[in-house]
Structures are given as structure tokens and as C-alpha cells.
Amino acid sequence: LHPDGGAGQDGRRGRGGPLLHRIAGGNEFRLTTLVMFTAAACASVMKNTTTTAMFVPVVLGIAQRARVQPSKLLMPLAFGAILGGTCTLIGTSTNLAVSGALARLGESQELAQRFQVDPQLMRPFSMFELTPVGIAIVAVGMLYMLLVGMRLLPARGGAEESLMDQYHIREYISEVIVRPESPLAGQTLAEANLSEILDLTVIGIIRGDKGRIAPRAEERIEAEDLLLVQGRMDDILRVKTEAGIEIRPDFELRERDLEAGNVELFEVLVLRGSDLNGRSLRSLRFRERYDLTVLAINRHGMALLTKLSNVTLKFGDVLLVQGRKENVERLKTDGHVVLLEGESGTRERAGKRVWAVLAFAVFLLFSITHLFGVPLSVAVLFGVLILLASRAVHTQEMYDLIDWRLIVLIAGMISFGTAMESSRADQYLADLIVRNFSSYGNLAVLAGFFALTVALTQPMSNQAAALVVLPIAVKTALYLGVNPRAFAVAVTYAASCSFLTPLEPACVLIYTPGRYRFLDFVKVGSILTIAVFAIVMLLVPIFWPL
Template identity: 65%
Template sequence: MIGVLRDTGTRLTPQSEEKIRAGDLLLVCGRVEDILRVKTAAGIEIKSDFKLSDRDLRDGEMQLFEVMILRGSDLIGRTLKRLRFREQYGLTVLALNRHGVSLLAKMSDIPLRFGDVLLVQGRREDVERLVADGNLLLLQDVSRRSKRVGKQRWAIAAFLFFLILSVTQVVPLVVAVMAGVLLLIATRTINAQEIYDFIEWRLIVLIAGLISFSAAMEKTGTDRYLAGLIVRWAGDYGGMAVLAGFFLLTVLLTQPMSNQAAALVVLPVAVKTAVALGLNPRTFAVAVTYAASCSFLTPLEPACVLVYAPGRYRFLDFFKVGSILTLAVFIIVMLLVPIYWPLR
């Protein structure tokens, strides 16, 4: 049972002690044959012309969320019934999707697996508690899908305003972007909370920490050590070999690390090595930037994790296809980058 609609108001996620009254409109989720069987036994009438939208499934703090079960989650291998999911977490599971197939029949008896996507109804703080514990990954807030059709013209106007300011260079680019954002906020096309939600604070903290890590490498001489290894192994073969060495080093580091982290670690080392060898540091910077995006060999990238289970991929699948993509990018970069940014 999803909710109860009565004259006194809507009651979503009703508790087990909730008493059903005559005239109540019950929102239920299940197979048609099961609902028909209950209809005959319990003396209820099915409202065939009743239409339900996402807005009807929100009552005050109640919202809809799509979440995915993470690897190592405490929920894996256990059923919703055994977990007493609604009572323990305050959330109602409306649907379960596994490998692209929606499982609606007897969801409470299905053992949960890594990669299962759940459509849940409840309060944001209850969902965030499970997300913070590492049990779930929040994919989408379904309650925020509703489009602000009346604000489309303001979104277009803000984009054109930013475009004109940036192209004419009347103000610096940063000021042009800020002016466009302020126009969106002033016209209520987007609110401040949504802007904060768009910011990936963990990434900002990660970049700040890795800048310190890069400084530590410089202070301890680790950067010179790594550069020395590459120059020692590839220096006799010319600047292109050194460039290829830094490309491969970045590709190796970007598999377990994030793209930004790998670039922040290797970039200062590559630039210093290029300057020491009398080569163009910009060539090395561009090559390292491209190499940092070649995280195709493993499913450790967050975007790969999202499709790993739903797509039923294996670890070896990423290596097979990723090695071909990495080789193709390596060849293209080594051929084109020195043309547009010559080594000398």
C-alpha cells in the first residue's frame, strides 16, 4: 500500500497500525491478478478512471527518488520484508528494476542485489541517511522532474545574454557567466538550492587535496624521480618517446584515480621535464590532459559503475574494449598534438 486518500487529507506511506475507514481511497502497487483477487475477498471497488501523477505521490516532505544499491551495501542479499524496509528506514519501495527489467511481483520477497535500481517514496533526509551510510547511490530526485515551462524564455534569454557578453568581451568571461546565473536566479528560473545541489563538493575537496599532494611531490622530489625514470628509459629515443612515456604514465594513474587527480599529479612533472629538455611544455600539457580522460580500461570510473551492473558487463569487457579505445586515442594524440603544438 502506497497511501490512503480520505476527506481529512492524503496519508502517504501509512504505518502498519493505520486503520482503514469506509470511503478511503487506497493507493496500492501490485499485479493486476492479485488486486482483483483482493477486490473479490475484501469488498473494495477499483477506480478504473483514477489518474495518478508524481505530484499525487508527494505529501509535504514525501518525495520520489531513484536510488541504486551499491557494492558492499548492507541491503545486498536481504529482502525488503526481512529488512522491514518501510518501518526501519521510513521509505516505501514502489518499483524494483534489475538489468533493465522491472520486477513488480512480490518485491518484498526478492533478495536485493548490487546494481538494483529502486523507486522509493519518502523524506529526503531518510534517503540521504542511507546514501551517507554507503548503502545507496541517489540517481535522481523524481519529484524535481516537473518542468518550468513558463521559464523557458528566461533560460534562453540568460544564455544569449551570457553569449553576447562573452563574444563581445565587454566583461571578463567569469563575470559574463555570473551575470547569466544571476539573471536565472532573479527570474526564478532556478533557485539557489538547486545551484548548490549542482556543485560537486567532493570533487572540489578532492582537487584541493590533490593540489597539496602535488606540492608534496614537488617538495620531496618525487616529481623529479618520476621524470628521471621516464627520461632515463625514453630520453635516448627523442622528445616523442618522452611525450609517449608521460601519456602512458597518466593513463596508468587515471584508472584507479579520477581524471582530475591523475592530471594534477602528472601535469607539473611533465611540464618541468619539458622545460628541462628544452621542449614545448604546452605539448606535454595537452597530451597529459587527453591521457587523463582515457579511463577506459576498468569500470572504476563513476560513470562506468552506473552501467556496470544494469548493463550486465564483466570486468574483462571494459579491458577488451577499453584497450582498443586507449590505443586509438594514443595514436591520434601522438600524431596530431605535435602538429598543432610542436615539440620545439
């Protein structure tokens, strides 16, 4: 459980967009500066993924008001959040994981007996131990993005293009007439099950003089109904005889055919940890459960428009849904998605804001001052108890906020570390590195571990990469007779700064809304990674002398 758990339930989300826009106006340089600074400041005390998810709709709203392409602001948002996570112990879960692993290494009898290491060098990180170098990393990262990165960012997206045009759905929507002898007449949409049997999705019904009716699962189809269906024309032609339907050849899809009354189109982004992850729309019974129709799925810039009921949803997918705003808000409130339409205006438990701030203040007080010798874990527990007692966060939500994947990962890496130690694999690798690279100098070895950690964060999670490299880096430092804490800190910064690809969770969140491509991250992020590397190599030996 991360200390930022109460942030999403106290009504603080989505309230900063108008203020940022008033300060910066339509100036792209000032907007980028404010977005990066705000994201970095928030991410220093919240997970960077949480910060990014919280600000994506805000930044989209700013981009729309300022008439700036979203791609110009969303990557700076994600990079600002990642940079800000290097500033404090609680900035990222990677910092916490490395801090705990370093303390466990310090308890090793083998290290104590063989190297007579000073216990102070192996103690957990303090709350602001990483801050001086972290602030420098943020400053250099912002300077790079403002002077160079802004010119490398693509210009994509914007409000001038409708959602229908963005997803190219016109060619997949047709209007059909239900003939009197059709077996569909008299059945509800749920009973007809057109999406499973015929690979067609009914997204609208026009019945006589009643106009368009929003298609609910319990809506009954009648003879002579005009159905607005989504699917491939080949599938419609294939089944039109057996389904008893006729295609209207003169149909031309217009915006109002998909939006009428209180039925609108929305884009929602699937969050990590959502119940939607790893499941198909069919298995979720999505339409019946939320009274929403998914018209398209945008996955890493590719629009999926057919056989959507069988598509397995993934973290970062953007769904184009049709339905009522209150139903979308319910889906959002359940913690499954982020609504990508600027600030939604909802204020979830706004009256509990004071309690959320108090809980965080109590956590900071004990974690900074170490009052009565209270450890960090107990300081977090005090904050959690305040949130639960005030009902700013409910008990079930507290369980949902726990990152079980990280807990399992840490448990697995503890076993992995034990196996490496008992088999002396870490000692073998450390010996190998010392024999082959010590002649280049201690700083070169430190740089090598930084580069190795950055490389491993691409196919692995940041936490896993750090926990794999850490024991080898510490053993190598001890063999070289240098400060193991400096190596641990360098590994921490390297694992927390993943800009090269959109595989970092914060980057996944902005990949589709920003209409980015894979190479956009390589182009902008590679230079930023080099800049962070230079700062770490320059400052770590100063604050943690080798």
C-alpha cells in the same frame, strides 16, 4: 559549479526520444549514430556524467519503441558523452581542473627562473583550444563504434522480460495469513517493524472484499489479513509461530499481485551526489519518507533480494521500487534518482527554459570574446546570477549543484603539488624519466605520459590522475626543452578518455540498466582507447608543436 547547472530544472529533459526515434526508425545503425552524436554534442557544453544521466531514460524509451536491446545503445551513449567532453574547456571538470593547475604552475618562481618558460605556454586553456583535436577524437570514436564496436556489444535486456523475471523475485515472495491471536493484529506496519525484527517486508495486504491495499507505513494490520511478504522462506518458517502467521502453500505470485490500481513497479537509478549514497534504507526511513517499498537492488548485475533495509546504497545502484508514480516522481525531483522507464513526461519549470538558454548564452559570450577582459570564473558567475534572478534554479539547488568533492580534491592536489615542489620530488621524477626515456624521442615520452594517465584513471578519479601527472609531465617537457603545453594537453585528453572499465562515472550510470559485465567494457573500450591514443599522438604535435 559547472555551467550546465540549469539544464535539469528548465524542462528540457526527456523530450528528444520520440524525435530521435522518428528520424532513425528501428534501424540500429542510425540509432547508434544519432545517440552518439547527440550525446557528444551535449557533453561538449555539459559534464559527461550529467549528459549520460539525462539521456539514460530517453535511450531506454527509444530502445523499447525500436525493439532494440538497451545494451546496444547505452554504451554508445556513455562513450559518446565521454568523447564529446574532449571538445571544449567546459566539456569535463577534468579540463577545467588541468587548465587551472597549468596556470598555477606558470606562476611558479622556480619554473620562471630556472627554465625561463614563456608565460603564454602556461596560460589557462581557452574555451575552444581543445576543439580541433576533440572533434577528431569524436569522429574516430564514432567511426570505430559504428564499424567495429556495435559488433562487440552484447545483446542483453529488453522489454520482453518482466521486472519480476529480471530480478528473480518470485521465490522470495510468499502470502501469509494473520491469525486472530497474532501479536501483529492491531499494529501498524511501522509499529510492527517486520523488516527489522523479522527480516520481512510487507508489499501487499488483501483484506476481505476490499481487495489489495497498497501498504503504507500507517496501515494497520488486522486479523485474517492476507499479507504479501518478501523474505526468505527460512525466515518465515522460523518466526511463523511467534508472529502468529500461517503460510499459504498454494500461493503463486502473479504480476497483478505487485501492481494494482495506481501502484506500479519502477526502476530507479541512484545518482552521484544523492542523499541516498552511503546510507541504508533503514537509516533513511525510506518507506515512511517516500511511501515506496524497495523490492530489490541491482548492483553491477547482481540482484540483492534479502535484508535490504541494511544494505548501504551506492552510486549506480538500481532499485526496484513499488508504489505510486507521483511518489517516484517526488524522489526523482529531489535529485536522488533517475527513473528508468523512458521519458517521464515531467516538465520541471518549463517556463524558465528561455532564462536557462540566456544564462548559457551570456556565459559563452564572455568566455569566448573575453569582453571587457572578463575571466572565465566571472563569466560563469554572470550566468549563475541570471539563473538565480529568474528562479530557473533555486539557491539551495545551486549549492546542491556544486561538486564539493572536486573542490576538496583540487585543494588537496594543490597541497600535494606544493609538497612535491618543496621536496623536489617532481624534479626527481622528471630527471628519472629524462635519463631513462629521452633516448627514445620526445614523442615516445609524450606517449608514455598518456599511457600513465590512462592507467591512473582506473583506480583514481580522472581529475586526480590528471593533477598527479601534470606537474611531472610539465617539468619533464621543460627538461627536454620541448613545449610543456603539448604535454599538458595530452594529459588532459588521456584523463578525459576512460573507456577501459565501468569505473568512469558515465559508465557506472549505464552498467546496470544495460545489463553489462566488466569484460564488456574491456573488450569494447580497449580498442577505442588505442584509437584515441593514435589520434592524440598524431594531432597534438601538429596543433601544439613540440
